Amino acid sequence: MLVSRLVTGIVVIVGVPAATVGYIALIEGLLSLVPPKARGQIRPWLWVAPAFVLLIVYLIYPVINTLYLSFMNADSTKFVGLSNYITFFTAQTTLTALRNNILWLIFSTGLVVTLGLLFAVLFDKVRYEAAVKALVFIPMAISFVAAGIIWKLMYDYQPLGQPQTGTLNAIVTALNGQPIAWLIDPGTNNAALIWVGVWMWTGFSLVILSAGLKGIPQDIIEAGRVDGATEWQILRSITVPMMSSTIIVVATTMVINALKAFDVVYVLTNGNYGTDVIANQMYKQMFTFTNFGLASAIAVVLLVAIVPVMLVNIRRFRAQEAMR
């Protein structure tokens, strides 16, 4: 089986680029048969065609279709108007998920941006900056699933009296505290999950904000120091305002991540004990309950929540284009 897989793999890796090159050769060949004036008009469409066919099939059509399905019942046979949306905003399970996503939104975005900024400023002051940045950045290379398992180990709980296996509880009991069931206790579990996300994404925020920080002209900072400003005042009144567009990039990405949070919750708690999130709810409605109507409505709510971010992105993009 391995050999046949290998052969198929090689065929694909060689064949697909060959096929795509062949596609371009083909359309260019066809274009040479067309009168020169029409050539330049038709050519762009042929070049963007493969991408656009895929985008239409996998992104544009599904968005419209999901919107349509959200107004239908569970197996999409009957029109039910807004009842799926009403269910979403009244059912206890979905409301808890909504509340949790808001927690993710506020805290994961807030922490990632703040920590990224503080770390960027802090690491800037030492010579081994590159090494520490790489260290904080490493979690970005691993999957959320792997990160979930790493922190499952960290959060592990043993009842009082037995030796602790989880690092956090070991520290807590060493300080004479009671071991905490981080993932089960409703007072800590959402925070514990959100922290995993923060641990993973701070590196991303750090790298971008550090680059933005180094783009600030040093003379302005020096002028502030000469005028007697403290480091804190410099951070607040000079650094942060000058980095505002970079901070927005990080913040918008984190907002989207917070709304789409799925893997960590799925792997660590599967949404139990009051930790569920919208994306996980949608998955459950889709597969466990096969309620396509409700699942679609949940997806639409997610999209609506992201639209403001989309508009911010587009506006930023337009501004960048105007400067080209």
Added chain:
Amino acid sequence: MSAETTTSTMRQFRVPVQSRAVSARLVRFLERAPVHIVIVIIALIWMVPTLALLVSSFRPASLIATTGWWTAFETPFHFTLDLYRQALTTAGMGQSFINSLFISIPATVIPIMVAAFAAYAFAWMSFPGRDLLFTLVVGLLVVPLQMTLIPVLKLYNALHLTGTFPGIWLAHTAYGLPFAVYLLRNFFGQLPRDLFESAYLDGASTFTAFFNLVLPLSVPAIASLAIFQFMWVWNDLLVALIYLGGFPSVAPMTVAISQLVSSLGGGWQLLTAAAFISMILPLIVFFALQRYFVSGILAGSVKG
């Protein structure tokens, strides 16, 4: 006093150059001590969790369940490869590793090619609606996957693409296109116009201009994109879960591990080795090609 006696007096009290530099550096270090301490704490917070997993994966399962990972450093040592052996064979991690490779590599190569063609058209060809279409691509960057799952799954079921590799290659290609087109178009657009003009003056066709000129010059951007896309697909859970399902013959590592989590419950020690096997490749890719990964992120936009 004469100049000579002044200098000879001063010579008595002159501090040797080396110790002056050392003491100055020491003072500076002590002033900086709080910064260094905080940074060390931060580094520990970021490193210890992964270290804990690594150490645990080399311990016998029974010890993991009853003692903390830090006790592994006390004699007598009990390090063993048992968990890795178990993970690779009976738990099917070896198979799922190969599945992950089989999914990730084409799902990286295909989007790059398709996106490059479109990006080239957006950057260097003019056609009506070009800017509007590109703005559409930018907008699509943030569309959540969840909006697409049900219709595409229905399509796949009808076309018997569910649970097949070509199905997931196409899906990952499409999902990766907005970011890839955006990144490459920005890069292509920065190539100097005279480059193309002199090429066309020399009689080059669009075909040769693209393959012999643009692509070789774009290797850094393509490398960044390739790494980004590869890591994204390798670490993906949701897309594989939906379009491939959990069948061992096709499931990638992320899906296989998440299934282990739900099925093992009490025997989760196996996960330590399984998780580390899934992390090795991305970590190697990351360390070897960190520069490209970072510059891909800094290219001004991010994958939603």
